[in-house]
Amino acid sequence: MLRRFTMLPFAAFVDCLRLAADEGDRSRQLRCHWVFMTSAGQDAISSCGAAVTPCTAFRDPAEFDYIVVIGGVQDERDRVDTTTQAYLRQAADAQVPLVGLCTGVFALIQAGLMSGRRCCVSWYHHGDLTRRFPDIEPVADRLFIDDGHLLTCAGGIASADLAAHLVERHLGKAWAMKSLHIMLIDEARRGAHPQPQPVVFGKIEDRLVRRAITLLEQHLGEAIAMDVLAERVGTSRRNLERRFRETLGVGPQKFARDLRLRYGLWLLHYTGKSITEIGERCGFADTAHFSRHFRSTFGVTPSEMRKRASEPGGDRVDPFFLHVEGHPAL
Template identity: 50%
Template sequence: MGKTVEYRRFGGSGPAPRQEERALLSVGFILTNNFTLTALAPFIDALRLAADEGDRSRQIRCRWTIMGSRAEPVMSSCGIGVARWEPLTDPRRFDYVVVVGGLLHGGPQLDDESLAYLRAAASYGVTLIGVCTGSFVLSRIGLMKNRRCCVSWYHHRDFIEEFPDLVPVADQLYVVDRDRITCSGGAGVADLAAFLIERHLGRATAQKTMHILLIDKARPASQSQPQPPTVVEITNDRVRRALLLMEQHISDPLSVEEIVHRLNVSTRQFERLFRLAVGTSPATYYRSLRLRYGHWLLRNTKRSVTAIANEAGFADCAHFSRQFRELFGVSPSEVRRTAGPDAEADPHFSPLDAFRRTNGDSLLPDRRLFEDPEPRAQDAAQVD
């Protein structure tokens, strides 16, 4: 079926709906198979609260709908099904069409009819939004060419492997690039919704919406994601899996024995592979990863040093402070003092700034951060 036929199925050659027939903000949602509820619910709830006075939920200033090519409910990643409200309809009704993504490896995310609809919407100039792994859907059908694309740090590696010609942004909550908006997902969806509400209905409405959701204020697009991806390029599959395990267990560090068990490899072989790939022992790298995360928290949040030590996986503040000073040459309290009130307010600060201030402009960590000239017996046995 040619593109012309595909496009005419969704809107035809007639005029777009009249503006007076539309709300100030109109959004159509398309759910992928195994979509995540957190990528949908905050978005719709923010629209609901902005659309009407109080909590009455009438679609007055905002309108939204859930569309689908099939009448059967779409199953979310947690097993809750959501049925469409209406079939795929003229995309020109909407200011935005949102693709709500979820699990990457649970089979096809959308069928051909839904993909054709997205192409049609793009041809009409409708702004497309990909939340969570919705960015993968838009990229797979060529709708993210020459545009910046925001992905979660968790899927950063997946994106690079599937789209080597695209550059993912994994250190922001969401990215607005002309008629494409992509969001890393999770709680960042509420921030994106607030941005759109403010754009169309004003700041007061956006603030009211966030306050009802018990959110102090919406974070800007450039606010960094709470955990950066590993920035060392690794080709060995087992080492990459080990790094992913480390990233996923910052607050509750795994021992080297636990990592080795999950990888089904001997401790000696794992130590050798890791040193060849990274240049240091797993324990030293893991400790440095957690300390760099603590550094980021010190500069970007107002949490106490004790709370940050726990968040970075250290049993007590004294241990965290001692290791922190050894790595960075300053104490956590000194970093907190130099950050001051502007660090959290600076919308352009990202977690990679913490690396750049130590490593210069390179995204690769300075090997001095991981210097471990003499292998230590305890590194092979435990991780702090």
């Protein structure tokens, strides 16, 4: 566990192992075994302030079937943990598979282990990774990637999916499903399952526009008033509209609506929610309002789109990314 590691990926991953390790919920390490390590055996302090103890100092990597790196809050001013980097390189030399959860992938990159490889990263950290490591290929449209000796995961609850993937590999599907069902998770999602979040891809030079888009991405379930959005990013509505049109060719209101419609498209493809529920979840006042804008954008109604997506070989509009280079999707 790295400094200020994120608690949910840690808990989701280790609890899936814990529940597969024993009958019922008795937590004995019978079928799965694990230890918690930090560079010098110090307590591991999470980003929320909770501590994991006791931890052991790094042990011989050859003792383990996998070494899992739980990343934490990213602060480029933090001192580089050279001890951890050296340990990860030692593990790679010993051909022990390495698992990077959440921003744990940043540590694998800094250790020089991801050259020429793709890595899974959360949509939320995609921009940070591409800015800091332009030579690395980040993937933000799936939950995890299993490349043999290097496994990377977007984090969050997807860490349970990756743990279930490994439990199924070594113990069988029944044990993986047992863990997930106790965790109130219906079924394991495969690595290729998309992250439930539309992402705006493309380099946006204007910092104010970037900040506004980040806010819009984080509030897909509501229609934010443009005056409120402008206030949140510290400018006037008029200036915000001008900067959006100069950068993206459309105003912020249309951009925000298109982003919420893309989210609705994702929900149509990958959930069983009703069209009424999807419209509400995407911040539209009623089903008619959602359906009207959806048809105007994609050329078909939501019900027609859902039917088309369910047909074998049916055409799909890409629900994941709203590209901005040249603004073709806008």
